Amino acid sequence: MKFTKMQGIGNDYVYVNCFEETVEDPGETAIRVSNRHFGIGSDGLILIKPSDKADFMMDMYNADGSQGAMCGNGIRCVAKYVYDKGMTDKTEISIETKSGIKFIKLTTADGRAELAQVNMGAPVLKAEKIPAVSNSMEIIGEPIEIDGELYHMTCVSMGNPHAVVYVEDVKKVQIERTGPLFENHPFFPDRVNTEFVHVIDENTIEMRVWERGSGETLACGTGACASAVASILNGYTKDEVTVKLLGGDLKIRWDKKENLVYMTGPAEIVFEGEITCLK
Numbered sequence: 001m002k003f004t005k006m007q008g009i010g011n012d013y014v015y016v017n018c019f020e021e022t023v024e025d026p027g028e029t030a031i032r033v034s035n036r037h038f039g040i041g042s043d044g045l046i047l048i049k050p051s052d053k054a055d056f057m058m059d060m061y062n063a064d065g066s067q068g069a070m071c072g073n074g075i076r077c078v079a080k081y082v083y084d085k086g087m088t089d090k091t092e093i094s095i096e097t098k099s100g101i102k103f104i105k106l107t108t109a110d111g112r113a114e115l116a117q118v119n120m121g122a123p124v125l126k127a128e129k130i131p132a133v134s135n136s137m138e139i140i141g142e143p144i145e146i147d148g149e150l151y152h153m154t155c156v157s158m159g160n161p162h163a164v165v166y167v168e169d170v171k172k173v174q175i176e177r178t179g180p181l182f183e184n185h186p187f188f189p190d191r192v193n194t195e196f197v198h199v200i201d202e203n204t205i206e207m208r209v210w211e212r213g214s215g216e217t218l219a220c221g222t223g224a225c226a227s228a229v230a231s232i233l234n235g236y237t238k239d240e241v242t243v244k245l246l247g248g249d250l251k252i253r254w255d256k257k258e259n260l261v262y263m264t265g266p267a268e269i270v271f272e273g274e275i276t277c278l279k
């Protein structure tokens with residue numbers, strides 16, 4: 001099976017072109033390829049498939065084999081892949097995901113895609129739709145105690161569930177301990193991605209993420225969008241936010257008039273290869 005390893009600000013996935021390849025058991029394949037010692041090494045697996053509703057389809061799996069409905073960094077990479085490989089000559093591409101069709105605009109140079117702006121759609125704030133168990137309709141700045149520590153949490157779905165909490169210093173977060181406690185908290189029936197955010201100024205935040213199904217990653221596109229929306233809702237930032245992640249920066253803009261979130265960032269091919277045997 002031929003594959004391409006790609007990354008969007010350090011959030012790395014193994015991409016398989018399913019116009020040419022068939023993946024029988026994507027969950028199991030994701031677990032095997034993601035292993036950083038016995039496999040290729042990645043945060044998960046992304047399949048690029050034909051779609052009858054959009055130009056292409058993205059089907060994504062986390063490192064633990066669970067399927068994700070949406071992947072912000074992944075969708076920029078899929079758009080770069082199909083453009084750079086000549087599968088389309090369009091610079092405005094539609095991609096079907098499990099959370100609906102997303103629209104991507106590419107900036108190109110020398111026949112290659114460099115930056116991708118993704119219309120990520122409307123943020124979902126209703127607790128039951130995230131899903132999160134709460135007596136409130138929306139969870140904005142709600143207190144939650146985790147491991148004896150009090151956090152104020154804002155929950156947003158960007159096609160997948162996110163809990164955004166604010167901290168003084170992202171470097172000091174014991175994410176390997178705290179991340180799983182949020183991820184598997186009974187508050188979140190489908191588990192949750194958690195963003196630990198520090199507000200730098202009204203235009204800039206920094207963030208570390210614990211991803212549902214993959215653990216700490218260098219970046220999360222949907223998480224950056226959720227963090228920007230949470231920071232705007234809590235009055236910490238303006239509507240356009242630079243999100244600084246361990247792997248790089250993303251620009252997020254919430255167009256409140258249209259209620260649409262736009263994410264802009266890079267995508268890169270790291271290497272390509274062929275799997276002949278993977279235990």
Ligand SMILES: N[C@@H](CCC[C@H](N)C(=O)O)C(=O)O
Binds near residue numbers: 011
């Ligand atoms: N890294 C992604 C999100 C991947 C899916 C997530 N872990 C989930 O299960 O919801 C991104 O860039 O958005």
